[in-house]
Amino acid sequence: MRHLAWQSVLALVLCLAGAAMLPLADAVSALPFTVGQTAAVELLLLASVFVSVSGINPLGGAIFLFLAVHIAAFTLVGGIAGNEGGARLSFFLLLAAAWLLAWRLNVLISGLKAGSRGARNFQRLIVPTLFGVWILILWEGITRGAGVPFVLLPPPTSIAVRFANSLPILGADLVQTVFKAVVAGYVIGCGAGFIVAILADRVPFLRKGMLPIGNVVSALPIIGIAPIMVMWFGFDWPSKAAVVVVMTFFPMLVNTVAGLAASGHMERDLMRTYASNYWQTLFKLRLPAAAPFIFNALKINSTLALIGAIVAEFFGTPIVGMGFRISTEVGRMNIDMVWAEIAVAAIAGSIFYGVVALVERAVTFWHPSVRGG
Amino acid sequence: MDSFRDKIVPVSVIVAAILVVWYVAAIFMNAPYQRELNARAHVTPDLGAFIGQTWAQRKPTLPAPHQIAENFFKNTFLVKITSRRSLVYNSWVTLSSTMAGFASGTLLGILIAVGIVHVPVLDRSLMPWIIASQTIPILAIAPMVVVVFAAIGITGLIPKALISTYLSFFPVAVGMVKGLRSPDILHLDLMHTYNASKVQAFWKLRVPASMPFLFTSMKVAVAASLVGAIVAELPTGAVAGIGAKLLAGSYYSQTIDMWSALVAGSVVAVLLVATVGVVGRFVELRMGARP
Secondary structure (H helix, E strand, O other), X not given: OOXXXXXXXXXXXXXXHHHHOOOOEXXXXXXXXXXXXXXXXXXXXXXXXXHHHHOOOHHHHHHHHHHHHHHHHHHHHHHHOOOOOOEOHHHHHHHHHHHHHHXXXXXXXXXXXOOOHHHHHHHHHHHHHHHHHHHHHHHHHHHHHOOOOOOOOOOHHHHHHHHHHOHHHHHHHHXXXXXXXXXXHHHHHHHHHHHHHHHHHHOHHXXXXXXXHHHHHHHOOHHHHHHHHHHHHOOOHHHHHHXXXXXHHHHHHHHHHHHHOOOOHXXXXXXXXXXXXXXHHHHHHHHHHHHHHHHHHHHHHHHHHHHHHHHHHOOOOOOOOHHHHHHHHHHOOOHHHHHHHHHHHHHHHHHHHHHHHHHHHHHOOOOXXXXXX | OHHHHHHHHHHHHHHHHHHHHHHXXXXXXXXXXXXXXXXXHOOXXXXXXXXXXXXXXXXXXXXXXXXXXXXXXXXXXXOOOOOOOOHHHHHHHHHHHHHHXXXXXXXXXXXHHHHHHHOHHHHHHHHHHHHHHOOOOHHHHHHHHHHHHHHOOOOOHHHHHHHHHHHHHHXXXXXXXXXXXXXXXXXXXXXXXXXXXXXXXXXXXXXXXXXXXXXXXXXXXXXXXXXXXXXXOHHHOOOOOHHHXXXXXXXXXXXXXXXXXXXXXXXXXXXXXXXXHHHHHHHHHHOOOOO
C-alpha cells in the first residue's frame, strides 16, 4: 500500500469543505460564478486528488494533474475579477486545494526519472517555473478575492496592464538609468578597480595597504555618498554614474587582487623556466587563473550598479529615470506603476547578470565549475 | 612584529596619502566658490590664507577632513544624546531597525535553508528563485514599502526592519544551505554507523559544520541590513536616522553634516561587522573549531 501524500489528503478535505460552503463569492457586480464553473472547478480538483494518489502512469498522471489544476485555478482567479472583495471562504478553500495539488504535482515531477538530457533540463526548468507561477496565482487570487486595497498590493494582472500601457515611459526610464548611468559607471568602476588591482599586484606595498582598506570599505554603506555626488555632478546621469563607479570599484579591486594570487606555484615556476617576463605571465597564466574571481566581482557589481543608480535618483534627477519614477509614483499612490517599474528593474537586472554569466561561461570554459556542468 | 611591517605601516601610509590627496582636492574644489566670496568682499588674500579659507568654508563642496572630524566629534560627544542633532541618537534609530531586521532576516534565512536542505521539492522550486532574486535590485522597493505601510498606519521601526529583513535573508539562506551541505560523505556515513537519527545528525554534525558559512554570510547580511535601513529612512520625510540626516543635509546643502553622517554610518557598519566576527569566532570555538 502506497502511503497517501499529505498534500492530496488535505486538498480532498479542503475540496469537500469548500463544496459544503458554496457559493464561491457574493455577487458584487454583474458576473458571479455560474453553477457550471463552480461544478467544473470542484470536479477538476476532485479528479486531480484521485489521480495524484492513484499513482497510475506517473507521466500521464502528471500531465492530467497539470492541466486540471491549472484550468481550475484560472477559472477561480478569472471568475473573481470584477467581484473584488466578494470571495467567500469556499473560494479560498478551493484555491488552497488547487495550490496543494500543484505542490503535489511538483513533488511528482521532481520524482520522475527523466530519460534524455533534454527531459532532465525541462524538468529542472518546470519545477521552479510552476513555483513562480503559483506565487502569482495566489497573489492574484488573494488580492482580488479578499479585496486587498489597491494601494496596498495591486494584483499582478493590473500591474501587467499598467506595464503594457506605459511602455514608452518605462523605456525612457530604462535608457536614462541603465543605458546611461549604470553602463557608464559600471565600465569605469570595474575598469578602474581592475587597473588599480594590477598596480597593487606590481607594487606589494600598495597591495598590503589597499587590501585591508578595500575589505573595510566593502562593508560600508557606500550608497550614502549618493547625495554628495548629486551635489558635485548635478542632477543628470553623470552623478548616478559616479555613485556606481565608487560602489563597483572596491569589489572589483578586492576580487581581482585575490584572483591574481590564485595561480599555483608550480605553474608560476613553469612560466619562470620559460623565461617569461611579468606581463607574459600575467596575460597567459595569472589573469586566466583570476578569471573566476573577476567574473564573481562583475556579477556582484551588476546588481550593485543598478541599486546604486536607482537609489541615487531618490536624491534628485531630471524628470526621467527608474528611481525618480518609483519615488514620485509612490508619492502619488500609483502603486501599480511602481510595481511595473520594479518589474523592469528586475528584468534588466536579470538580463545584465545573465549576460555577465554567459560571457563567463565563454571565457572560463576550461574551469572545472563550467566544464563539469 | 610581522603584522606591524606587513599591515600597519602600509595601511597607515595609504591612509595618510588619501588624506593628503583629500586636502589638495578640497583646495581645488572649494576654490571657485571661495574666489567668488572674496571678490564680493573685495579682499585678496595671499595664497596661504586662501588655502586656509578653502578649508574653513561653512558649506564647502568638499569639506576638509578636520572639518568633518570636528563636526562628528561635536555631534557625537558634545550634543545631548536625546537631541535631534546628535549622531548617537540618529545612529541608534538606524541601528535599532538594522538589528531588528537583521535578527529576523537571519532567522528566516536559517529556516529557509533548513527547509531547502531537508525537503527536495523546496530545493528544486525555491532555490532557483532565491538565486534569481539576488540579481534584482531589491532596494528599489524600499520607498514603496515605507509609504504603503504608512498608508495603513504602520510607521516607525517595522517597515524599515522589514526592508532590512528582506535584504539580509538572501545571503544567510544561501550561505546556510552551503554550510548545512558541507559535511562530507565520510562524516555523514559515520553518523549513520552510530545509528544517529536525522535530527541528531542535524544538530551534532550539520549545524556545527555550517557555522563558518553562517557567520561569513551574516557579515554580508549585516552590512546589507544597514544599507537597507539607511535607504528606508530616505522617503520617510527625514524624521530621524542616518539616512534622514543625509537627506536633510542634501536639502540644505549642509555638506559637513552629510559627511559626518556618512562617517557615523561607516562606524556603525564596522562595529556591526566586527561584532558578528567576534561572536562567530566565539561560537566556532565553542563548537569545536580548531583555532
